[in-house]
Amino acid sequence: MSLQGRPKGEHGRAQPDGAPVTRGTLPGEMRRLAAGTLLAVWAALPLPAAAAVQATAAPAGAGAVAAIDAAATVWQALEKLDGALALRQLEDEAARWVRAGYDDPDGALRRLDELQQGVDAGLPLAWTRVLERTRGLVAARAGREAVAQEAAGRLLQMASRDPVAAADAAMVRAELDDQLWRIESAVGHALEADAAYARACTRDPRGSACDHRGWWHAIRLLAVRADRQGNRLEAARMQQRANELAQQADDDTLLAIGLSVQASFSAALNEPEKARREMAQAERHARKSRDGEAMVVVLLHESMLASLWPHGKGERQSLERALALARAMPSARWEAMVLAALSDEYLRAGRPREALAAVERALPVVRRFDDRRRVPVLLHNGGLARLRLGQAALGKADLEAAVRLWEQAQARARIELALNESADALADIGDAAAALDHFHRADRLRREIDDLNREAVLAQLKERFRTEASQRDLELAERENSLKTARLENQTLIQRVWMLASLVLALAAGVLVFQVRRTRQANRQLRHSEALLKVQSERDPLTGLANRRYFREALAARQPGRGEGFHGGLVLLDVDHFKRINDDYGHVAGDAVLVEVARRLEACVRSGDVACRWGGEEFLLHTPSQSPEAVEALALRVLAGIGQQPVRLPDGREIAVTMSMAYAAFPLAPHGVTLPWEQAVNLVDMGLYTAKAMGRDRAVGILAAEVADSAALHAAASDFERAMQQGRITARITARAG
Incomplete structure (x- = not known):
């Protein structure tokens, strides 16, 4: 990426007729007007938002003269610099101006409008582009569509003379669309900006300079989009590109932010050691950066990853440091963001009253700024807190409002996580019907996300195998x-x-x-x-059990000539509260639990049975026996064998682990209706969710189905709970003894 500006002595400026002139030919009065207008505002760029507002309110006179004198001094210093160095300093100041506009967009736009008056004809083209892009970004991040679109239009008018302007215009529009949740349009403009920056900044544009920050933000938007959809592999790949760009520019602020985000992706992809290294690098860059916001971002991600290193800094400590920094900046929006994270931590600590108080402090702030990314997070956490405080109706309303907002953002991964959390909370307060509904919705989303991730993994594997081939x-x-x-x-x-x-x-x-x-x-x-x-x-690398591929092949080999009808017994089981195990003890402990469950599972099955890891914390057993009594004996043996002894973790602690399960022998009595094996698995999956909704640590056995054919059985399975109530499906529910 080239970051060169104009060579010294080539600061071409456009006269009204468009003819370029050199610095020496610019009329003296126009030059003084341009310098004074630009730097009177530019001198305020590094100030916090509150200080900038105070400066605006000061009376004219001595303060105004002092501001002009200070501006002239800075201008004279820049006059002595090489053109590229002066432009680079303007880029750095513009970035701080955008950050100041995060808390005071109206004040920032007002000052930028003052700056725009009288300077367009007296500044180099690249400088005008930087000021227009700054104005567009401040407006876009505040949701001011008219101002942002106007700035993007002016940037496009410069594109024929400055190729970076086209990339800046696309990036401003991508930021605006993302803020207003026009998701597809935001992705399209981000891709357009990425391609335009690549064209303009990989050659040597003599008439303009490339600022890495615009390109970084365009790539970061693409990473955020992939993460919202649950495609963590693609999100991690895009974030890695953004980090490499910041590394080339030696930008400690963006490296601190990007590496902390990358650490979260690594943790989600079950790479805790890699996440630890990336977080340590992020902290080093944040300490080197003079931007307090970078350290706040690092501390927020550090709090989310605290469970990965139990002997390191605690989650509460990181959040309290982040809150102190946000208040010291001062920044109401950053303080609200930290309060949102604190509300989540209070919920995990079993302190719903403090969680609700944090939500009620932060929610008015994010609504005042129309911050659509934070509103659903706070609504969701507030809904969970209200459920636990006995405010069931208000809690459910907040939870559904949060899901509707995330649906507008197409944030499938966040919705799936939220539905699982709300299902657990509803089950804890005894609302089994609502909990089961949330479980079903989360399961559908999980399958969609798994398909998306599976496609991404297959694409990477195909590319790797193509190279290896x-x-x-x-x-x-x-x-x-x-x-x-x-x-x-x-x-x-x-x-x-x-x-x-x-x-x-x-x-x-x-x-x-x-x-x-x-x-x-x-x-x-x-x-x-x-x-x-x-x-x-054919084997799961963590537990050593068979995987889905082997399960399908084993069924095909065992049932030749039977068409689509499945024969035999199925037992589907799921580790209870596995997310809490990961949250409370860390992902290393979660892996240890899965390995021990697999070991106990293998000890319970007989020769000829197939045990496989079906996905995540789910396991599936197949036995050739078609006897309902034999299948039930196997299921109850597994239920007792796994839950009767606690699991010892690598650090020596012991935790109780239980399972919820469902089982059935096919064809189902009394009519012997057959199903394809996929539908048979879906049927016991419905039984599994019923076991969870009824309190977990129990087995639901599907004994009989009063249906005439497979279509009727499929219809009954789609509404399992009602089919049980109407007697179309007969089930036996057995809680584990002891």
Whole structure:
């Protein structure tokens, strides 16, 4: 990326007729007017928002003269700099101006409007572009659509003379659309900005300079979009691109923010050690940065990841530091953001009253600024707190309002997490029907997100396998050439053997035996590698159990010639409160629980049964037996075998782990209706959610179905609870003894 500006002495300015002139030909009165107007406002750029407002309210006279004198001093200092250095300093000041406008957008826009008067004809084109982009960004982040669109239009008018202006215009529109939740349009403009910055900044534009911050924000918007959809792999990839850009520019502020975000992605992708390293790097860059907001962002992410290193800084400590920094800046919006995180921490600590108080302090602030990213978070946390305080009706209303707002943002990953949290809270207060509804909605979203992530993983695997296949083809060609060479040498040797004595013939025979042995050894190694690869592709790497792929192949092999009808027993089970285990003890403890559950599961099954990790904290058993009694005995044996002893964690602590499960023997009595195996799994999945809604640590056995065909059984399964009440499905619910 080129960051060069105009060479020294080439600060071309546009006269009214558009003809470029040099610094020496600009009329003296116009030059003084441009300098005074620009720097009288520019001098206030580093000030906090509150200080800027006070300066505006000061009476004219001595204060105004002092401001003009200070502006002239700064202008004279910039006059002595090389053009690229002066423009770079303006870029740095503009970035601080945008941050000041975060809390006082009206004051920032008012000062920028004053700055725009009389300077357009007296500034280099790149300087005018920076000021228009700054004005557009302040307006976009405040939701001022008319002002932002006007600034973007002016930037587009400059695009023919300054290619970076087109990228800046697209980036301003992307920020505006994201703020107003026009999601598809925001993504389109962010992609447009990314491509335009790449075109303008990878060559050597002599007439303009590239500021890495605009490009960084465009890429960051694409990462945020992928994260909202639950595509963490793509989000992490885009964030890595943004971090590399900040690294090239040696920008400690953006590196601190970007690395802390990257650490959150690494933790979500189950890479805790990588997350730890990235967070440590983020803290180092935040300390080097002079921007207090960078440290607030780092502390917020550090609080979210506190469970990954239990011996490090605590979550509350990080949030209290962040709150003190936000108040010291001062910034009402950053303080509200920290209060939102504190409300989440209070909820996890079982302190709903403090959580609700934090929400009620922060919500008016974010609503005043129309901050649509924060409103649903606060509504959701407030709804959970109200449920736990006995305000059920208000709590449910807040939870649904939060989900509706996230739906507008197409934030599927956040909705799925929120529905799981609200389902647990509703189950805790005894509202089983509402809890079951939230479980079902979360499950549908989880499947959509899993499909999206699966597609991303497959795309990456295909690319990797394509590269590895090319490498293998190259190695195979080299080996084939070596073999042909060896064969030619052997033929030459054989010809010589016929010409030499029996001693040479014996030597040739020895060489041939050696080659045969090497070929056989290579073939054995190849067969061993193929067998190892097959085993690895059929096993879950964490628990060692079979995976979904092996489960499908095993069913196909066991039931030849039976068409779509599934025969045998299914047991689907899920670890109770697994999210709480991860939150309270960390992801390393969660992995240890899954490994121990898998070990106990294997101890309960018999020869011929198939146990697999179905996904996340879910496990699935298949037994060839079609006897309902045998399947029920297996299910209850598993329920007791897993829950009767606590699980010892790697750090020596012990926690109680229980399971919820559902089971059935197919074809179902009394009519022997058959189903494809996928629908059979969906049926026991409905039973599993019923077990969770009824208090967990129990099994729901589907014993019979009064239906005539598979279509009627599928319809009954789609509304499992009503089918049970109407007697179309007969189930037995068994809580674990002890």
